[in-house]
Amino acid sequence: MSDRETILIVDDDVTFGDILQRALQRRGIQVDVARDSQQAFTLIGKRNYQKAIIDLKIGKESGLDITEELLRRKPHLHVVILTGYSSIATAVQAVKKGAANYLCKPADADEILAAFTETKKSPAAIPEQPPSIDRLAWEHIQSVLAAHDGNISATARALGMHRRTLQRKLSKRPVKH
Structure with a gap:
C-alpha cells in the first residue's frame, strides 16, 4: 500500500x-x-x-x-x-x-x-450583468427536470410544452450567463 x-x-x-x-x-x-x-x-x-x-x-x-x-x-x-x-x-x-x-x-x-x-466562507459575488432570459429559462427547465427526477414526459407536462420540444432544448448546450 x-x-x-x-x-x-x-x-x-x-x-x-x-x-x-x-x-x-x-x-x-x-x-x-x-x-x-x-x-x-x-x-x-x-x-x-x-x-x-x-x-x-x-x-x-x-x-x-x-x-x-x-x-x-x-x-x-x-x-x-x-x-x-x-x-x-x-x-x-x-x-x-x-x-x-x-x-x-x-x-x-x-x-x-x-x-x-475550497470552502465558500464569503458570500457569492453578485455579477454585474444579470443572467439572460435564455439562461434563466435553461435554469428553470433544469430545476423542473430535477424536481421530476429526470422524467422528460413529466417535466414537459409541468412546463406545458411538447416532450420533443423539451428534448431538443435539453440536447443543446446551456446558454451562457
Whole structure:
C-alpha cells in the first residue's frame, strides 16, 4: 500500500480524461480513469481512493447517480463533479448527493485540486450583468427536470410544452450567463 494520494476520474471523454490523468500524475498523484459506472465500481473495490472527479454526464448515465453509489461504497471519498452543462439545479443536486464541489468545464488540474479543499466562507459575488432570459429559462427547465427526477414526459407536462420540444432544448448546450 502506497502513501501516495489516489484519485479516480470517471469521464467518458477519452481525451479530457487522459489529459487530466497526465496532469495529475505530474503532480505525484496516482490516478485511474473509468469510462463508465461499471468500471468505476470495479476500480473503487480494488483501490482505496481519497478523491474522485466525476463528469455529470457519462454517456447515458448520470454522474450524480454514480457519485451516490461510490459514496455509499466508500463514505470517506471526496468527490468533485465536473460538467459542461452547469445549472443551479444540478449543482444543488450534486451537493445533496455528497459532492464536495461542482465545477464547470473547462477546468484545469489546479482548479480541480483546489475544489477539493475550497470552502465558500464569503458570500457569492453578485455579477454585474444579470443572467439572460435564455439562461434563466435553461435554469428553470433544469430545476423542473430535477424536481421530476429526470422524467422528460413529466417535466414537459409541468412546463406545458411538447416532450420533443423539451428534448431538443435539453440536447443543446446551456446558454451562457
